[in-house]
Amino acid sequence: MTSSVPGHPLAPGATLGVMGGGQLGRMFVHAAQRLGYATAVLDPDEASPAGLVSHHHVQAGYLDEAGLHRLAQVADAITTEFENVPAEALTGLAERRFVAPAADAVSVAQDRTKEKAHFTRCGVPCAPNALIETPGQLADVPDALLPGVLKTARLGYDGKGQVRVADRAALAKAWDELKRVPCVLEKLLPLASEISVVVARGADGAMVHLPVQKNLHRAGILAVTEVGEGVVPGALAQQAIESTRAIAQGLDYVGVLCVEFFVLQDGSLVVNEMAPRPHNSGHWSMDGADVSQFELQVRTLAGLPLAAPRQHSHAIMLNLLGDLWFASGAERTPPWADVLALPGAHLHLYGKASARPGRKMGHLTFTAADAAQARTTALRACGLLGLETF
Template sequence: MSTSSNGAQSVLAPGACIGILGGGQLGRMLAIAGARLGFDVHIYTPEDHAPASRVAAHTVKGAYDDLDAVRAFARGVDVVTYEFENVPVETAAAAAECAPVRPGARALEVAQDRLVEKSFLNEAGIATVPFRAVECVSDLERAMAALGVPSILKTRRFGYDGKGQARLKAGSSAEAAFAEIGAQSAILEGFAAFEREVSIVAARGLDGAVKAYTLAENEHEGGILRRSIAPTPAQARLGAKAEAIATTILTQLDYVGVLAVEFFVLAGDQLLVNEIAPRVHNTGHWTMDACACDQFEQHMRAVAGWPLGDTSAHSAAEMVNLIGEDAADWLTLAQEPQAVLHLYGKTEIRAGRKMGHLNRLKPLRD
């Protein structure tokens, strides 16, 4: 173990080993960033030929519910982190028996359940859309009466990219909507008349220091992020407010690493938190080519106990997700001037699957 001491905090020296739970594209980009800083990165994943495995020093294939295998994996590294928020809390807790886990399991507990997440935010004084818990059709009928329509029904757990959701409007059947999401524990969210969606990616170090990137403005298609533009023109008006909200969340969770906060912007520049993601995030991919220290390096710095890097942007950026067949045009995209192509090493193109992204760069305007 290559660990040195910096006061009361443990700081990993180059040559140390960082373990990542999860082998997808975020793990892949974290592994590349870690290698650049001199770390060996080990991946724990249930997948064969996972995108992260092909760039990491070592991979352990195992199920997330095989807690003995998780403990063995954690004993072989200096610190453990995760690349997606649906790592079971029990898995993170098992790893924490054998190595530090950063961020901790509390962040997973909050982010994995939409009801817990929104309750946590409101208790911290952070505004969200109004919401109600739904366990059955009669709960949904009462929630619809309280919040009105349009509104959106979401499973409490495991929904992403528009999955596990049903939109309700005048005349919608509560019974049909509840069946559409699989009759699972859910949350009904009130309508937000938002003008735009923005997000902030911020990090908290082991020493409690917080740094944030500029706000990105986001466009979604079919529930999937299509593009992010940074900095958004709203940065001057909303940046400090968004950073303060992110700092509150990071501090309340005693968080170490990178976290993303997605917002609805309402008339009068009111910010409502839509959701938080305890990990590096798609809306922060623009930082890979527009900042000296991108979100992936920042996360690895934080979990290793290093000082956080510079979050200032040297370029403006438009990040475009390559979804499904978009990636088949890689040769043309690779020739585009002032653009940087990132492909995730996924061998099978499928509709709706994130295959890569393209960062188009422009000079910053004063």
């Protein structure tokens, strides 16, 4: 159930708030400011990427009552930039301000067992799985689920809290390593590829989506996204879009939602997980479409009309991790001038104070008239940066 939407649509000049000060918050803030809104960020880090560029930075923890009260005072409506914001904080904020997405939708995304139950209710197939909370449930795991992937039920992202297990002995060891917290064991499926869909749904039920995105992950972290005609077969793309719309509709969702899918070797589609926010795989839309996922987030929060995004260029997005800064052993600045000399290169750095391996520092999007041009240029960038090719 979403909170009421007083005074919508919010006209430019109003203040839009965001829980979380990372790069997704930063790009939301930029999109809001471009449309004429003031912004407010709640984040405990004094140097948070979003806080540094916002009109207001409430430096407080996500359950700090004084901080939440201050955010509700300055912001006319509030969203979130990551799924692990405590749902109870969103519930409290919704008593005073319009909050999208709502706490109940976010809480589903925070718990894999709730998430999978929701997928099933919506008629969207997911991988065979079993909940493991007790030694008895561990012993009763069906043989058919092995080999599999053991995932913590809560707080996992970017491959964290996930362990591949080949047999029962490995499963028991992995559960011990994960401190025996509630987990979900998923059967390891024969994957052909991974895709994702970003949708935006307004409080009035209107819904639009970005084109379906093909993704490549390395070590559980998104490395490459490609979007354009022919990248994902039409029938498969339509199935993914319809499934994502059903998932959003079933939550009475308001905001931007990303749903990730596995494409199996037999051509079938199973849902992996959802993120109640803009997503790394949708970053290409800032340069390859006329409406980005962050503008859609602003529009859903402010109650503005949702225009269907139109892709105007084939796009390939490369994720830039902190490892790039240490590619030669010692810390260095990557050769951005060489990269920006490439046609269709769009560099986005997130304003983080220091690089470290595995940390998301930015992304590069290459736009071109067709797939061959985009791929050729993106591969040249990989060579300049020392990135693995694709």
